[in-house]
Amino acid sequence: MSRFAKALVAIGPRFLPFADAASDTLPLSRLLRLSLFQVAVGMSVVLLVGTLNRVMIVELDVPASLVGVMISLPLLFAPFRALIGFRSDTHVSALGWRRVPYIWKGTLALWGGFAIMPFALIVLGGKNYAEGTPEWIGLSSAALAFLLVGAGVHTIQTVGLALATDLAPREDQPKVVGLMYVMLLVSMIFSAIGFGWVLTPYYDAQLIKVIQGVAVAVLVLNGVAMWKQEPRNRAYTEKPEREPEFGDQWRQFISRKNALHGLVVIGLGTLGFGMADVLLEPYGGQVLQMTVAQTTRLTATFAGGGLLGFWLASRVLSRGFDALRMAGLGAALGIPGFFAIIGATPTTNTLVFGFGTLVVGFGGGLFSHGTLTATMRLAPKEQVGLALGAWGAVQATAAGLAIAAAGVIRDLLQALPQGQSYGPATPYLAVFALETLFLGLTVLVILPLLRAALVAERR
Secondary structure, X not given: OHHHHHHHHHHOHHHOOOHHHOOOOOOHHHHHHXXXXXXXXXXXXXXHHHHHHHHHHHHOOOOHHHHHHHHHHHHHHHHHHHHHHHHHHHOOOOOOOOOHHHHHHHHHHHHHHHHHHHHHHHHHOOOHHHOOOOHHHHHHHHHHHHHHHHHHXXXXXXXXXXXXXXXOOHHHHHHHHXXXXXXXXXXXXXXXXXXXXXXOOOOHHHHHHHHHHHHHHHHHHHHHHHOOOOOOOHHHHOOOOOOOOHHHHHHHHHOOOOHHHHHHHHHHHHHHHHOOOOOHHHHHHHOOOOOHHHHHHHHHHHHHHHHHHHHHHHHHHOOOOOHHHHHHHHHHHHHHHHHHHHHOOOOOOHHHHHHHHHXXXXXXXXXXXXXXXXXXXXXXXXXXXXXXXXXXXXXXXXXXXXXXXXXXXXHHHHHOOOHHHHOXXXXXXXXXXXXXXXXXXXXXXXXXXXXXXXXXXXX
């Protein structure tokens, strides 16, 4: 792994996005090794949101509403990301570490969830070799697996990003976090392509191998990523006279100018971009007659658009462009992207569908980087974990609500007596149209913030 990092460094900073995030105290090789925790998170996200939702709906014949609820279960931990970040800011450890203990707890939870998940899903799907097994066993074990994965992903990502910002100089922290998210998107692209390749043709034994292979990869990647990263600090071994309270720190953070308004923007925009996650692949499979490999590549296309958005946003924001304006542009770009997705039908070329997916991913990348940068700029040094956790909590909670609502809306519309006459595409298209509406609302809500920033500049 160190050879790979050195090879990337040898390419030269000009050709590596976010290479300027490296510094004398945090060289690029160490930074790239640290970013492996995002590679593990990216694999997990693609497996859950991309591959498994298609397999559960199409191959295992699980109702889309149940799939939406299951996939949204990991996001029950999303509201606790701010608390997790705060705890890692103030953790007292006998070993002198604050971040590493939380990352390892998250790693073990993620590994455990993936270890039991494939068997739980097969029982949930009611396969012949699972006959006689009570239904509640499949439901409860699948729910437990998804909850463990959720706890692991949110803990690893929140505390890992906080560790990255701890190691970087203050002025480079937004660039470092941006690099972490680029690695997440790159991981999602290659994972989506890889999962599609190994699951073609699909059979249950291969699903077991893939999911449990990811469980092992998570342990290895996080082990390499954390090795000798966080320095031990004797000050972290002693309890302060007065332990900081989460409520006090949260009120201090949220009282900052535009903090609450910015979190509302994050929630609305995430609802707009997130509802499609659970339906893009099933729509491609059921309506456009795409194969598992083809629909899995949609996740790679979406992540590729996000990668382009993050790269462009980083270059523009580093030149002084307003972060909230960047977020507004991203939300606005998502609207024509969904128009293209809605316009793709079995009678049109599926390239239209892929292009719309790419544009939506690109807009989402601009929006995510803009809101993340704006949130980080609000936080003082001692509240970095809390700020990252607040952004992640709102973003992930809204994403969970979006995923669950998308599956339920699709099933309700399909179950209506007149639904059959509409054709199989109508329930999906209704959700895509709703996302367009949410993105329009996001643009409207962000406008007052942009006007206030413009007035402040003129003064």
